[in-house]
Amino acid sequence: MKRTEIRDLNKKFQDFGGKEIKVCGWARTVRDSKNIGFIELNDGSFKSVQIVFERAKIQNYDEVAKQNVGASFEVVGTVVLTPQAKQPFEINAKSVVVLGESATDYPLQKKGHTIEFLRSIPFVRARGNLFNAVFKVRSVAAFAIHKFFNERGFVYVHTPIITSNDCEGAGEMFQVTTLDLERIAKEGKLQQNKDFFGKKVGLTVSGQLHEECLTMAFGKTYTFGPTFRAEKSNTTRHAAEFWMMEPEMCFSDLQDVMDNEEEMVKYVISYVLNECHDEIEFLNRFVDNGLIDRLTNVVENKFERVSYTQAIDILLKANEKFVFPVKWGVDLQSEHEKYITEKVYKKPVFLTDYPKEIKAFYMRLNDDKKTVAAVDLLVPGIGELIGGSQREERLDVLKQRMNELGLKEEDYKWYLDTRRYGTNKHGGYGLGFERFVMYLTGISNIRDVEIFPRTFGSIEG
Numbered sequence: 001m002k003r004t005e006i007r008d009l010n011k012k013f014q015d016f017g018g019k020e021i022k023v024c025g026w027a028r029t030v031r032d033s034k035n036i037g038f039i040e041l042n043d044g045s046f047k048s049v050q051i052v053f054e055r056a057k058i059q060n061y062d063e064v065a066k067q068n069v070g071a072s073f074e075v076v077g078t079v080v081l082t083p084q085a086k087q088p089f090e091i092n093a094k095s096v097v098v099l100g101e102s103a104t105d106y107p108l109q110k111k112g113h114t115i116e117f118l119r120s121i122p123f124v125r126a127r128g129n130l131f132n133a134v135f136k137v138r139s140v141a142a143f144a145i146h147k148f149f150n151e152r153g154f155v156y157v158h159t160p161i162i163t164s165n166d167c168e169g170a171g172e173m174f175q176v177t178t179l180d181l182e183r184i185a186k187e188g189k190l191q192q193n194k195d196f197f198g199k200k201v202g203l204t205v206s207g208q209l210h211e212e213c214l215t216m217a218f219g220k221t222y223t224f225g226p227t228f229r230a231e232k233s234n235t236t237r238h239a240a241e242f243w244m245m246e247p248e249m250c251f252s253d254l255q256d257v258m259d260n261e262e263e264m265v266k267y268v269i270s271y272v273l274n275e276c277h278d279e280i281e282f283l284n285r286f287v288d289n290g291l292i293d294r295l296t297n298v299v300e301n302k303f304e305r306v307s308y309t310q311a312i313d314i315l316l317k318a319n320e321k322f323v324f325p326v327k328w329g330v331d332l333q334s335e336h337e338k339y340i341t342e343k344v345y346k347k348p349v350f351l352t353d354y355p356k357e358i359k360a361f362y363m364r365l366n367d368d369k370k371t372v373a374a375v376d377l378l379v380p381g382i383g384e385l386i387g388g389s390q391r392e393e394r395l396d397v398l399k400q401r402m403n404e405l406g407l408k409e410e411d412y413k414w415y416l417d418t419r420r421y422g423t424n425k426h427g428g429y430g431l432g433f434e435r436f437v438m439y440l441t442g443i444s445n446i447r448d449v450e451i452f453p454r455t456f457g458s459i460e461g
């Protein structure tokens, strides 16, 4: 007999009434009295199914009854509709095979563990409802992103993970080397040319620069993959390894970039609300009571568009004590971003045209020569969700900017070539995917939207 998945059973359980089926899964609970017992069986579908087993019907009653939470089973039985009970149906077992016992120290014996405790046991945390919901949303959101760009003719490109360029220029790259560090320390001599690639390389902080080479061939592209930052910030929104999704569009300006961001965010939210009904309901109930309202509002309302200079004025006039002082030219801290998006506008806000000193070299210099055509999307509860810009397409201006920042032209020849042959106004952005999953689920710590989080000073597995 073929196995029926519990998700299919749940979708149209009425059709299964009176039929014999086979299900497999792990026990969330096992309860028994002398002659009748119950297993709450879950196979990864969000909802579990109740198995009823009776001493009179199965030979191995005692073996089944003594099983622990976490054990895996194969059950054959009849679907019984129970319209009066809490769950609308159950399975009355004809046979129960114990596939894998679960040791008595299984960490999820009871419900209601703290999220911090669950974080310490990655191998089972996904077996509870909370992480099941979060990782399902994560999967559906990733699919929705692909669907969105695919429907609009974007080409999905894969850019290198190992690279010699620090795209953001912030010096946050993890170095990749095959050199024997202990020997170097002992001998006190470093020969970089003896390293694997013959020069210093690291893990990518953004695929954007490599991607631009492909965008200049296809017109519109996106990347979506692992990204690494050796940022020593121990916050709830920073991970050392995370996923970034970066679209890039030719013949486009900053307004086009913002339009695409807004459309994409709304599209993915709508898709998740439609496809993850049970999961979002659960998260709304147990994690963040305002989740559904907030997501619905985001889809229905226009995002605000405000310049950095306007934002500084707002902050200067604010009747609020900030830890970090505000003046034109400073990089905005999360307290400032929070004030703008949570207190002033209470919705997603595009902040544009930042001072060039606090942004990356590739952003297009505005006519005022002081600001660049940058845009950050700030959202309530998270802060910066997306960072993007119109790119500097003028070779001379770009080279001058690189000189100012001490970047060597010869290291970027492959990038500058895109400006030599058919340059055009273009732009793009990078979405921090974990931050987006936090936004979609109401989860407040980035460590809880990655199954094996890597953060400053902490790595397991």
Ligand code: 4AD
Residues within 6 Å of the ligand: 167, 168, 205, 206, 207, 208, 229, 231, 237, 238, 239, 240, 242, 244, 246, 247, 384, 385, 386, 387, 388, 389, 428, 429, 430, 431, 432, 433, 434, 435
């Ligand atoms: O603003 P960032 O640094 O922009 C770039 O890297 C551009 N090259 C993107 C582009 O235009 N193609 O990073 C983009 C986003 C941030 O807005 C944030 O959401 C996320 O990446 N991000 C992080 N997420 C988790 N942990 C970290 N340490 C992150 N650093 C950035």
Ligand code: MG
Residues within 6 Å of the ligand: 376, 384, 386, 387
């Ligand atoms: Mg940024």
